[in-house]
Amino acid sequence: MTIRLDAVALAALRPDEVVVVDWHVTGLCCADAGEFSVRAMRRTRLPRRLRPVDAAPRDTVYAHPTAWAHLAGREVAVSCRHLGPLRWFTTDLPPDAGLRACLGRLPAVDPAP
Numbered sequence: 001m002t003i004r005l006d007a008v009a010l011a012a013l014r015p016d017e018v019v020v021v022d023w024h025v026t027g028l029c030c031a032d033a034g035e036f037s038v039r040a041m042r043r044t045r046l047p048r049r050l051r052p053v054d055a056a057p058r059d060t061v062y063a064h065p066t067a068w069a070h071l072a073g074r075e076v077a078v079s080c081r082h083l084g085p086l087r088w089f090t091t092d093l094p095p096d097a098g099l100r101a102c103l104g105r106l107p108a109v110d111p112a113p
Contacts, residue, residue: 003063003076004056012080012087016042018060019078019089020050023067026098035098036067038078038089070101 005019013019017040025034041062051068055061061078063071077092091097093106100106 002054002056002074003061003078005060006077006079009078009080009089010057010060012082012089013040013060016044018043018046018062019055020046021053021061021063021067021071021076021091023064023070023098033099033102034066036070036091036093036101038091040087040089070098070106074106 003019003021005013009019020039020041022037022039023034024037046062049065050062051065052059053061053063053068078089079091080087080089094100097106
């Protein structure tokens with residue numbers, strides 16, 4: 001998995017922060033059913049279970065093991081949106097990427113030209 005942060009996402013990160021691709025379980029009958037989320041987190045607050053991923057720039061992105069497994073071999077772009085002082089990080093994955101990943105139907109993201 002390669003995650004690329006665009007210029008807006010890089011500018012939104014504070015010096016002590018990294019981007020976290022997290023996995024949230026949404027199904028009771030299947031431990032694999034869930035959704036992705038992307039957020040900023042201080043390096044000092046990172047849970048041990050998070051894995052560093054191949055990212056551009058290096059050492060800026062960590063992922064939950066289940067998210068890492070679903071996104072392995074894919075190119076993902078991360079950006080950031082602002083509304084006043086609020087910021088939220090977004091990806092170029094489809095809105096239902098977690099459901100698609102659970103069903104094995106998550107399409108590969110084309111690398112940017």
